[in-house]
Amino acid sequence: MGMLDRYKKKGGFYQLLQLLETSPIAKRDQFLALIAGESPAWEEALRCRILTxxxxxxxxxxxxxxxxxxxxxxxxxxxxxxxxxxxxxxxxxxxxxxxxxxxxxxxxxxxxxxxxxxxxxxxxxxxxxxxxxxxxxRLEKVDPDLTFPENIEELLAHSYVNIPSFDSADPAKKDARPSVVGEAEEPSAAASSGLKDENDFLKRKLNQLSSELNAVKHENTVLKDKLSQIKKIA
CATH class of the missing domain: 1.10.220 (Annexin V; domain 1)
Structure with missing residues (x-):
């Protein structure tokens, strides 16, 4: 079983993030190296959001x-x-x-x-x-780059599919590329740039909405607790 398997369930990304944040730097680097060996996407997502x-x-x-x-x-x-x-x-x-x-x-x-x-x-x-x-x-105000969506484990799990092995002896495989979800054909440079900008914008928006939702959930919990206390007093 790979190191990441236990963290791929909902909430696992946050648990692993906390583990990395509270580990000595040398140990953290070892963890990140192991994670990169299993999933570069996970390693990059974690490294960008580690609180130091x-x-x-x-x-x-x-x-x-x-x-x-x-x-x-x-x-x-x-x-x-x-x-x-x-x-x-x-x-x-x-x-x-x-x-x-x-x-x-x-x-x-x-x-x-x-x-x-x-x-x-x-x-x-x-x-x-x-x-x-x-x-x-509120991270969306303090440091927006540290935010991440609640379903980040699902998003990371579907980043890539059917990554082929390259065989230099087979000419047909020389131009093979990892199959990315939703990829049909190689876009032009201009189209690729536009898609990337749009994707980046949507990611930032998703992170912002996720953070706002978490804040609303917390506020709702606090209000419920206050209401419960008022009912007990009454």
């Missing part, structure tokens, strides 16, 4: 404030220790003065081991994923 601490540091300060105002001070200090000063300044820029002082005190006082720093970074990544799931952070 440096990617988070690149977000707008208002979203960083939303994150680091919720993360424990010690976890923040350990994770930021040894980071470039511009990253530290950006994280602290949106926080209240008292929070800034607490984090800078931790950074100045501690000397975490690589394992301790890595553990705290992994905790932050896990927390951020939780904030995304809860609707506290």
């Amino acid at each position: 601490i440096n990617r988070i540091y690149g977000w707008d300060p208002q979203y960083l404030a939303e994150i680091f105002s919720r993360v424990p001070t010690q976890t923040s200090g350990y994770a930021l220790h040894g980071s470039p000063q511009e990253h530290i300044d950006k994280v602290l820029s949106g926080l209240p003065s008292i929070s800034k002082r607490k984090i800078t005190d931790v950074i100045a006082e501690v000397n975490p081991t690589p394992a301790e720093k890595s553990t705290c970074v992994a905790r932050i990544l896990t927390e951020v994923r939780g904030y995304i799931n809860q609707g506290i952070l």
